[in-house]
Amino acid sequence: MEALIVLSIVLPLILGAIIVFAKNDILTSLLTWMMLPVMSILAFMIYAADLPIYVDTPHVLHWIITLFDFGLLAYFLYLGAKRKSMLVSVLSLVQFILLVTVIWVLPESSTANIYVDKLTAMMYLLVAIVGVPIAIYSIKYMDFDEKDKHLFVGLVVAFLGVMNFAVSANNIEWFFAVFETTTLFSVIFIGFRGDKEAVDNSTLALWMNQIGGVAILLALLIMIKDFGVYHFTDLLIIDKETMSMAAFGFLSLAALIKGAQLPFHKWLLGAMVAPTPVSAILHSATMVKIAPFLLLRISPIIEGTLLAKLLILTTGFVFVAAAIFALTQDNLKRILAYSTISLLGLMMLAASVGTPTAVAVSIMLIIFHGFAKGFLFIEAGVLEKVFKIKYLQEMNMLLEKAPLTLLFIFFAFLNMTFIPFGVFVGKWLMIEEASGLLSQGSSVLLIALVAIGGVFLSVLYMKVLGVTIKHHRFTDIQVQKQPKTFLFVAIWFYLWLLALTIFIAPFAGDFVAQISNSLTGETTPIHADGLSLVVGESTLYFWQILGALLLLAFIHIAPLKFKFKNVDQMHPYNCGEVYTRQAGTYDFLFLKKYEGIANMIAITLFMLVVVLGGQLL
Amino acid sequence: MMGLLLTLFSPIIGGFIYGVERVVKARMQSRQGPPVLQPFYDFVKLMQKRPMMVHSFHASMGIMYFISTWFAMAVLMMGNDLLIAIFFHVISVLALTIGAFSVRSSYSIMGAMRELMHVVSYEPVVILLAVSLYLVTGSFDIAKILTSDITPIFSLPLVFISFLGVMPMLLHKSPFDIAEAHQEIVGGPDIEYSGPFYEAVYTARWIEYVYVYFIVFLFGGSNYFLGTFLVVFSFIFINAVDNSTARLDYKKMLKFAWFILIPLSMLNIFFVVVGAN
Amino acid sequence: MNDLRAKSPWITHYNTGGCNGCDIEILAALGPKFDIERFGMLNRGNPKQSDILLVTGPVTLRCRDVLRRVWLEMPEPKVVVAMGSCTHGGGVFRHLYHTENGIDGIVPVDVWIPGCTPRIEAIIDGLIEGVEIWKNKTKEKEYMVGHSEKLLEKIGVLND
């Protein structure tokens, strides 16, 4: 089993390197397509194995990684100097000093450095099923007037390996190394096109994520000082009562930054200047998912503490605020980015609540958000490349221009908010869980945040859907040809989402609940009764799931297929006037002026998380 | 069994409520008003009109609005979770707004946009209502709420008041009939439907009456007499308000919902939580 | 069934450039004293959902095509009630440079209500008369006066 784990980390790295250096079209396609079955099977085998597994690593590896760390920091320093960014240089130096200190005081430990439990295996699966198709998609995407195809595809493939490494690191110093590596990758990706905007945005992403790196190093130092251990598994067995929270305050700060929570959301928004597969991969299976993953790892420790409460407040605030600001956006990719930020807020909120159901919610959201967002970004890329559409305003009458793409976008958006899809189930469970907490007398604010944010997201998606379908005319619809690769990836996501939704009860009741059980050590009150989902006392019956699914299936397929026969068509009511009118939609621009205030509040909350939550006072 | 019957007959019950409402409204304006069965005459009339549509998708969305509202009703009556029933209602809103967006009519699109503002305004309050019912009765299960010993209205007066505030938004009554706004945008989302297709939308609105008044009924708990009283009270209250106020704009509606109704519900929940401890 | 149908005539009222005298009388008919909702009549203001087109005014040139389009949007069975002397050949506006001299050549009219202004009793009488005619009509498609592809093209309903 150890070999398989190592393979699923190393294989993408090797294949990525081959792709980059071979620069051969056929080889690139072959290797990337091959990844799909190989990685999936590897991940399934690891998931099916007797978990958790500890993998012992040779001591040299430790030194190699430390060396790699220094190399990375040196590179960042070089970047800072080259791009004349004081912030990057200073942060690199700070990290350098901290890293040296850490290595100075690092005690010997016999704990295995790689640790694979059910959560990790789940992330492997997510990377294989969501991440690899995006790599396949990027092969075709880069054929549309983009440079350096092989380099790009190779990097995407290698990045999946890095992600696999990140979720299996047990040693926090290693975790720091992969954390910084993901930062490196995101910098390369965001700056990939090489123009000024791209470089600026990548610098922004760099220094923001570096703050996260600093936070991890500080956490590491405090951890070593306070407890003398620096492995996740070692931390989990320490007695909770006497623990000081300072280290975890910093760790959660790193998570918040990686998860692009307000006010550090700018780097994720900036990522949209990169080729679209970058957004797809950053938002769906990798990068930002490290944030809820990290919180899930430490959630048994922080559950019920002041730190958790402050985290709930911060992420809940972001959940609402980002959803509101998404309404003001006009660019499709920006809208998607804001909704990712918002939902990441909900994931982390659930992770910090830390009860078995909440943890299950977090995992559900990670999975389903990964699928749906990957799908949406892929379609955004198709719109951009095949149909030359970037802005919401241009999406009017999409039904006539790109019916098939509209179908996919429609389905993905339905997945993001409506009953009975996964994200909805997560939201629903969260409200139930929050109500349960309420009757034990805590977190009145939690329920308000959870209830309100979800509404804004629903309205956002309905607005976007409305705009895409606006102004449709009598004309017949012709389905336009799309490249086969795009179609394959879209159908892949579509079918997965459909299957997961129909079998949501067994999926949530067995798969997710098991992971949550293994994380919290308690029994999650979610189980499947046939195909109905039972949560505590409430039941989501299968007839409800099926009914909602049929209703929504009809609603999203109807524009394409449905025709009334023998019914006369009549022009729309226009006060009897002949000239046509165009109606815009509300853009909520007046909300933009509150963005500064929201950022201020978010910064305050961040401070509170670190200072009060970490008990630094 | 009761639930199944109620679901099946909900269009008829709703039509009846609507008929009574039209009479009550007329009497409040010292008019004589139509016969009580008027909605059903309208129903028959619309059935006999020549079907006409803007395009197939739009027409089918009218019918989907009807079906999904009815389905939401079924979930409310026969499912066991109030929250799920509330979320099912969103599907019907989706059908309505998507249909309204799809035509090239400014009134329709404007109406759809305003419908979304309605959702933003009432949905949080309705969710908080479900949560607060859970808080006092200990269950989201509708059957359990209806048989619990506690009468929710006595512990949740403020939640009830804020639900009275959102009822005009849910039912499109003045002062919050912003999406329909008959003299202004000619019915908003409904405008392009005609004949049998409008019939579907028209009937769906009746079902919404039953849906909303049933939620009011829940406040009575196991005391069905009190529940009925609350329904009648809210019915008369809503109509009196409808008759005596002018339409506000959507920003006022948002502000009212967000800065008065939600805090009111939160306050009530807070007091219940504090009281329990 | 037709009798039931007769209890629910919905009205669209369209003023094609009259002096507004008629329109004020229509509003009065909606009010407490006369209350035509007794007959199930509603002023919908939306041709797509109405059965009776209540026209006032002499049909100015500007309003002509609008009237045609509004009429086209009403699904059958439908009736047109022309109200006031204006609609009957122009009334006080007859032979002015900008009028069509009444509704006659534009859409098929079923009931004429005379008077300038007609009394409210006359309006109610006319509407009831219209309902009687409407009761016996069917779903069958009706055509405008002088219906042709060219006319449809001109008022812009073919390529909308």
Ligand code: SF4
């Ligand atoms: S008929 Fe007489 S009252 Fe009526 S609009 Fe014409 S001029 Fe005015």
